[in-house]
Amino acid sequence: RKKVTINTLRTMHANRIPIAMMTAHDFPSGLAADQAHMDMILIGDSLAMVGLGMEDMLHHCRAVSRAVKSAFTVGDLPMGSYEISPEHAVHSSIQMVQDGRVEAVKLEGGAEMSSTIARITSVGIPVLGHIGLTPQRSHALGGFRVQGKTASSASKLLTDALALQAAGCFGMVLEAVPAPVAALISSKLKIPTIGIGAGNGCGGQVLVQIDMLGNFPEGRFMPKFVKRYENIFEKSKQAMEQYRDEVKNRSYPAAEHTYPITAQELKDFEA
Ligand code: KIV
Ligand code: NA
Numbered sequence: 001r002k003k004v005t006i007n008t009l010r011t012m013h014a015n016r017i018p019i020a021m022m023t024a025h026d027f028p029s030g031l032a033a034d035q036a037h038m039d040m041i042l043i044g045d046s047l048a049m050v051g052l053g054m055e056d057m058l059h060h061c062r063a064v065s066r067a068v069k070s071a072f073t074v075g076d077l078p079m080g081s082y083e084i085s086p087e088h089a090v091h092s093s094i095q096m097v098q099d100g101r102v103e104a105v106k107l108e109g110g111a112e113m114s115s116t117i118a119r120i121t122s123v124g125i126p127v128l129g130h131i132g133l134t135p136q137r138s139h140a141l142g143g144f145r146v147q148g149k150t151a152s153s154a155s156k157l158l159t160d161a162l163a164l165q166a167a168g169c170f171g172m173v174l175e176a177v178p179a180p181v182a183a184l185i186s187s188k189l190k191i192p193t194i195g196i197g198a199g200n201g202c203g204g205q206v207l208v209q210i211d212m213l214g215n216f217p218e219g220r221f222m223p224k225f226v227k228r229y230e231n232i233f234e235k236s237k238q239a240m241e242q243y244r245d246e247v248k249n250r251s252y253p254a255a256e257h258t259y260p261i262t263a264q265e266l267k268d269f270e271a
């Protein structure tokens with residue numbers, strides 16, 4: 001498969017082909033997402049519920065980037081790495097590309113981030129915006145709640161989306177926004193919106209890999225927009241239980257999992 005570049009994404013969007021994006025957090029999850037032909041792979045700070053700092057994120061970005069051959073990779077700027085000043089944000093973004101080996105960065109926020117986005121794009125680093133439910137700002141939002149449910153907050157979202165486009169974003173994540181609001185915002189933009197809990201009127205979709213694979217125990221809270229395509233947690237647990245039992249009853253390792261030695265060599269060794 002050909003390498004997906006920012007130009008591929010632009011062409012896709014111009015031809016109204018939805019962009020498929022998925023998060024990855026480590027080498028195996030990056031490999032799986034890339035081999036499943038994702039257009040974009042996000043190393044999202046959802047990997048520790050926005051709890052990680054810059055050094056942690058760089059570590060995860062490096063692991064994923066090593067695995068990814070074709071998808072366009074985006075590193076999530078963690079909280080504290082881009083809000084203080086545009087200069088700090090440029091510094092963090094350069095680290096993401098140079099040390100994290102990603103191709104673009106993502107940051108949260110609306111019109112107030114315009115000058116920061118413009119600075120980062122001015123040094124040649126593509127920026128993906130993120131508005132609607134912005135997890136790093138959840139305390140100010142009063143929790144993980146749907147955004148843009150009133151006319152005034154929907155208008156604010158549209159203003160922010162237009163500002164992000166004007167500042168130079170190549171696209172933006174729209175999280176937890178009513179579908180008709182997301183569709184209207186998407187129709188007013190030239191750049192693609194990447195929806196998560198924002199309906200199918202967006203330019204693409206993103207899901208958190210752990211969530212869509214069902215790699216979490218039964219009963220854990222999941223947002224309404226998560227579709228669980230598999231039940232990986234149960235399957236992993238069952239496989240590990242079987243391994244544990246086979247260790248305990250000595251049925252693992254079996255002969256086929258061991259290395260042979262000739263009878264003569266063994267005899268000489270034992271002598
Ligand atoms: O951290 C993350 O995984 C994200 C996506 C949900 C967009 O920001
Ligand atoms: Na994130």
